[in-house]
Amino acid sequence: MHYKFEFRPYQRKFVRAVVTSHGMWEIREGIILCLTDESGKVGWGEIAPITWFGSETLEQALNFCRQLLPEIREETIFSIPDDLPACQFGFESALQGVRESRSEDFELLISPPPASVTYSGLLPAGETALEAWQRLWQQGYSTFKWKIAVYPTSVELKILESLVQSLPASTKLRLDANGGLNFEEANLWLTTCDKLNANSELPVEIEFIEQPLAVDQFSAMLELSRRYQSAIALDESTATLKQLEYYYNQGWRGIFVIKPGIVGSPSRLCQFCQHHKIDAVFSSVFETIVGRKAALQLATELSQYNRAVGFGINHYFAEDDAVWLENLW
Ligand SMILES: O=C(O)CCC(=O)C1=CC=C[C@@H](O)[C@@H]1C(=O)O
Numbered sequence: 001m002h003y004k005f006e007f008r009p010y011q012r013k014f015v016r017a018v019v020t021s022h023g024m025w026e027i028r029e030g031i032i033l034c035l036t037d038e039s040g041k042v043g044w045g046e047i048a049p050i051t052w053f054g055s056e057t058l059e060q061a062l063n064f065c066r067q068l069l070p071e072i073r074e075e076t077i078f079s080i081p082d083d084l085p086a087c088q089f090g091f092e093s094a095l096q097g098v099r100e101s102r103s104e105d106f107e108l109l110i111s112p113p114p115a116s117v118t119y120s121g122l123l124p125a126g127e128t129a130l131e132a133w134q135r136l137w138q139q140g141y142s143t144f145k146w147k148i149a150v151y152p153t154s155v156e157l158k159i160l161e162s163l164v165q166s167l168p169a170s171t172k173l174r175l176d177a178n179g180g181l182n183f184e185e186a187n188l189w190l191t192t193c194d195k196l197n198a199n200s201e202l203p204v205e206i207e208f209i210e211q212p213l214a215v216d217q218f219s220a221m222l223e224l225s226r227r228y229q230s231a232i233a234l235d236e237s238t239a240t241l242k243q244l245e246y247y248y249n250q251g252w253r254g255i256f257v258i259k260p261g262i263v264g265s266p267s268r269l270c271q272f273c274q275h276h277k278i279d280a281v282f283s284s285v286f287e288t289i290v291g292r293k294a295a296l297q298l299a300t301e302l303s304q305y306n307r308a309v310g311f312g313i314n315h316y317f318a319e320d321d322a323v324w325l326e327n328l329w
Pocket residue numbers: 018020050120121122145176178235282283284285286309310311312
């Protein structure tokens with residue numbers, strides 16, 4: 001089976017720059033692709049790389065698309081190399097869309113997100129988190145993720161104290177260090193989290209610390225996961241399917257953050273998750289509605305535990321997705 005193939009690169013400015021220990025991220029760049037089969041059925045996909053997480057670069061993805069035009073065969077889609085995981089996701093999602101004729105036109109793409117999952121809202125780094133949470137709380141979030149390892153640990157631990165005192169009862173707080181802590185700081189954070197979680201007076205649960213140490217510190221993170229009660233989630237460490245499998249085989253049984261947009265082939269991800277009952281948290285790559293729809297579909301199918309998905313209900317961009325997509329295409 002072969003498909004007519006078209007693609008458009010895009011750039012979209014975030015409403016609010018994403019500040020992490022990797023730095024400041026202001027513009028999301030990616031590719032929207034469209035496959036059309038012989039009967040005229042259409043499927044949409046998105047290639048949204050995060051190079052500093054280990055996916056391909058945008059340039060590599062663009063070169064891959066350019067050398068394919070004007071059509072692509074099904075077997076080519078399932079043999080996209082593993083060093084192009086965002087392309088694997090984009091093309092397979094589009095193929096799925098054609099097969100399910102899920103998105104003949106944009107309207108179907110823009111349909112509301114699946115209600116069956118709960119969402120985690122992203123809190124900005126630093127003390128702005130102290131007032132940012134109310135707006136998200138009013139929008140219905142009860143799980144929040146706060147970026148840490150952006151300011152000195154002593155400063156952030158002070159803010160954490162006020163944050164846990166002000167968050168409403170039965171809310172959950174995730175802490176994402178993006179690999180920016182050293183071993184001593186990670187111990188300090190985890191000791192604090194254990195203390196907070198042991199305090200039954202406190203209405204908030206620290207759900208987990210995400211990627212406390214750098215990717216090359218796996219054995220230290222394994223050691224931390226044995227030393228503390230508070231859960232640890234690998235994110236940058238398990239950014240691609242190859243890494244997911246590797247660290248599972250290395251004995252990781254903590255939480256795995258899965259970013260469908262860059263992890264690679266959705267069909268192979270399904271096989272892995274069906275084989276191994278991993279504790280997974282599905283997370284956005286700050287994609288547009290095209291990639292988001294496919295990623296949320298996967299999250300809904302594969303979530304074993306009812307952990308909130310990191311796809312904040314509000315999109316990350318200023319202009320409306322439907323308008324943006326119409327103008328792009
Ligand atoms: O997972 C979430 O709650 C939202 C997505 C998110 O936090 C991220 C998306 C992409 C890159 C990173 O900046 C960041 C992360 O580290 O998880």
